[in-house]
Amino acid sequence: xxxxxxxxxxxxxxxxxxxxxxxxxxxxxxxxxxxxxxxxxxxxxxxxxxxxxxxxxxxxxxxxxxxxxxxxxxxxxxxxxxxxxxxxxxxxxxxxxxxxxxxxxxxxxxxxxxxxxxxxxxxxxxxxxxxxxxxxxxxxxxxxxxxxxxxxxxxxxxxxxxxxxxxxxxxxxxxxxxxxxxxxxxxxxxxxxxxxxxxxxxxxxxxxxxxxxxxxxxxxxxxxxxxxxxxxxxxxxxxxxxxxxxxxxxxxxxxxxxxxxxxxxxxxxxxxxxxxxxxxxxxxxxxxxxxxxxxxxxxxxxxxxxxxxxxx
Amino acid sequence: xxxxxxxxxxxxxxxxxxxxxxxxxxxxxxxxxxxxxxxxxxxxxxxxxxxxxxxxxxxxxxxxxxxxxxxxxxxxxxxxxxxxxxxxxxxxxxxxxxxxxxxxxxxxxxxxxxxxxxxxxxxxxxxxxxxxxxxxxxxxxxxxxxxxxxxxxxxxxxxxxxxxxxxxxxxxxxxxxxxxxxxxxxxxxxxxxxxxxxxxxxxxxxxxxxxxxxxxxxxxxxxxxxxxxxxxxxxxxxxxxxxxxxxxxxxxxxxxxxxxxx
Numbered sequence: 001x002x003x004x005x006x007x008x009x010x011x012x013x014x015x016x017x018x019x020x021x022x023x024x025x026x027x028x029x030x031x032x033x034x035x036x037x038x039x040x041x042x043x044x045x046x047x048x049x050x051x052x053x054x055x056x057x058x059x060x061x062x063x064x065x066x067x068x069x070x071x072x073x074x075x076x077x078x079x080x081x082x083x084x085x086x087x088x089x090x091x092x093x094x095x096x097x098x099x100x101x102x103x104x105x106x107x108x109x110x111x112x113x114x115x116x117x118x119x120x121x122x123x124x125x126x127x128x129x130x131x132x133x134x135x136x137x138x139x140x141x142x143x144x145x146x147x148x149x150x151x152x153x154x155x156x157x158x159x160x161x162x163x164x165x166x167x168x169x170x171x172x173x174x175x176x177x178x179x180x181x182x183x184x185x186x187x188x189x190x191x192x193x194x195x196x197x198x199x200x201x202x203x204x205x206x207x208x209x210x211x212x213x214x215x216x217x218x219x220x221x222x223x224x225x226x227x228x229x230x231x232x233x234x235x236x237x238x239x240x241x242x243x244x245x246x247x248x249x250x251x252x253x254x255x256x257x258x259x260x261x262x263x264x265x266x267x268x269x270x271x272x273x274x275x276x277x278x279x280x281x282x283x284x285x286x287x288x289x290x291x292x293x294x295x296x297x298x299x300x301x302x303x304x305x306x307x308x309x310x311x312x
Numbered sequence: 313x314x315x316x317x318x319x320x321x322x323x324x325x326x327x328x329x330x331x332x333x334x335x336x337x338x339x340x341x342x343x344x345x346x347x348x349x350x351x352x353x354x355x356x357x358x359x360x361x362x363x364x365x366x367x368x369x370x371x372x373x374x375x376x377x378x379x380x381x382x383x384x385x386x387x388x389x390x391x392x393x394x395x396x397x398x399x400x401x402x403x404x405x406x407x408x409x410x411x412x413x414x415x416x417x418x419x420x421x422x423x424x425x426x427x428x429x430x431x432x433x434x435x436x437x438x439x440x441x442x443x444x445x446x447x448x449x450x451x452x453x454x455x456x457x458x459x460x461x462x463x464x465x466x467x468x469x470x471x472x473x474x475x476x477x478x479x480x481x482x483x484x485x486x487x488x489x490x491x492x493x494x495x496x497x498x499x500x501x502x503x504x505x506x507x508x509x510x511x512x513x514x515x516x517x518x519x520x521x522x523x524x525x526x527x528x529x530x531x532x533x534x535x536x537x538x539x540x541x542x543x544x545x546x547x548x549x550x551x552x553x554x555x556x557x558x559x560x561x562x563x564x565x566x567x568x569x570x571x572x573x574x
Contacts, residue, residue, distance in 0.1 A: 054396050054397030054399050055393060055396065055398055071400045073397050074397045074400040077395065077396055077397055082394060082395075084393050088391035088393050088394050090323055090391065093326050093327065097322075097323075097326045101319045101323045101391075102395075105316050105319035105404075106395075146394055
């Protein structure tokens with residue numbers, strides 16, 4: 001149902017001279033989701049987010065946000081918070097003054113809320129210190145606070161953890177989780193680190209050279225990362241016969257005691273049961289996962305191969 | 313639009329820009345006051361219109377620095393990206409132009425006020441009081457000059473996306489280097505075309521030439537600062553300046569709009 005979606009893009013495309021930065025991307029975002037946009041540097045994440053934020057115009061296609069499209073989206077300024085790469089801050093001004101500038105621009109006249117917001121993002125101790133003296137993590141937290149000034153329903157966060165140290169990454173991650181949980185804000189967050197996104201996102205989109213090459217839920221991601229079942233039977237040749245009998249062809253006997261099964265990895269229990277029925281003693285079984293990064297690389301590599309095929 | 317201007321005003325008032333501008337203006341003001349009151353103008357005798365013109369020269373040369381700061385800080389800096397949907401509604405961008413022009417008007421009027429105070433305190437330097445019409449025309453043309461330079465600097469800042477370049481090129485414009493280059497180029501062109509007499513139609517559009525042409529025989533004025541009437545046709549000068557401002561504001565708008573697709 002189209003009405004269920006808070007944001008929908010339809011073949012949204014951006015071309016800069018000869019470079020196709022975003023290529024016919026279709027995204028459907030439901031309320032309450034944390035959508036992780038993954039792609040390497042220059043994949044088109046920032047351009048896509050800039051278009052969704054109304055900071056760049058699509059060359060082709062369009063998008064609907066809160067049911068509005070085109071010029072009408074300008075009325076949604078207070079419902080969408082934007083942090084593209086680095087927050088635009090006035091370096092000589094304090095946290096409060098930076099927030100006040102944004103609040104005035106969006107017609108928000110609630111100083112108490114601004115103070116609450118400073119507390120919420122953990123910057124109360126910064127006091128009147130000019131923000132140019134802040135660490136990168138503090139600046140990013142202030143950037144997120146800026147996006148929250150108008151009580152938005154949707155946040156577009158472009159690489160908010162880029163360049164942060166591990167402690168800074170944890171702080172920003174916790175803050176984003178808190179926002180989604182406590183304030184029920186829908187979030188699109190981009191990053192080139194799938195591992196990090198996997199800790200907060202509920203759905204993912206992989207973008208490569210401007211194209212959205214895959215979309216999956218968190219559960220699907222975990223399933224996809226199950227790579228093989230490592231079976232340790234007492235008799236490998238007998239176990240192989242059982243596997244053949246089950247119709248499993250994609251397996252490999254690694255040594256006299258180990259078999260790697262690459263298909264039907266979700267039927268681990270069934271395989272063990274079948275072995276028991278045929279008197280094959282299983283001394284060990286383990287589901288092995290590939291890393292999220294490996295999965296991501298596999299997706300992008302597959303896309304490269306597909307593109308080469310298309311060119312031919 | 314009103315909220316955007318409020319936000320820009322808040323940012324300006326809470327930044328150091330205002331302090332820098334006021335301190336610089338105060339130094340110029342007191343320097344001139346000391347010169348008139350205690351140094352007796354170092355022997356110079358002048359009319360009030362010349363005094364105001366000379367005082368305003370400071371603000372007109374200072375514009376590149378202050379305008380690039382007003383405009384650059386809120387428009388070229390990353391702050392603009394905090395405000396979504398700017399491509400759908402250009403009010404936020406328009407507010408940067410309105411804000412810059414309002415500040416420019418206030419600063420120009422502040423300079424005029426300073427010039428009047430300096431030239432009105434009893435002294436031996438101002439030996440001729442111009443009539444109200446000449447004074448009014450001069451003040452109007454000087455404020456128009458301020459808008460010409462402001463629009464030029466805004467254009468350069470937007471075009472280069474840099475406050476430093478806006479300031480440097482703006483300074484070259486304000487001190488006459490660009491105007492001289494334009495005039496020499498025009499002279500070469502005229503000579504190449506075999507024309508023997510010309511009124512330099514392109515160069516006379518430059519604000520630096522208009523500003524200097526207000527004073528009769530600028531070279532002669534080195535020995536005689538008592539200017540009883542303005543030189544040139546004020547309507548002609550105003551029209552030229554309106555064209556100048558319209559040209560640079562249109563170019564600024566085009567450059568800003570093209571930024572998305574470049």
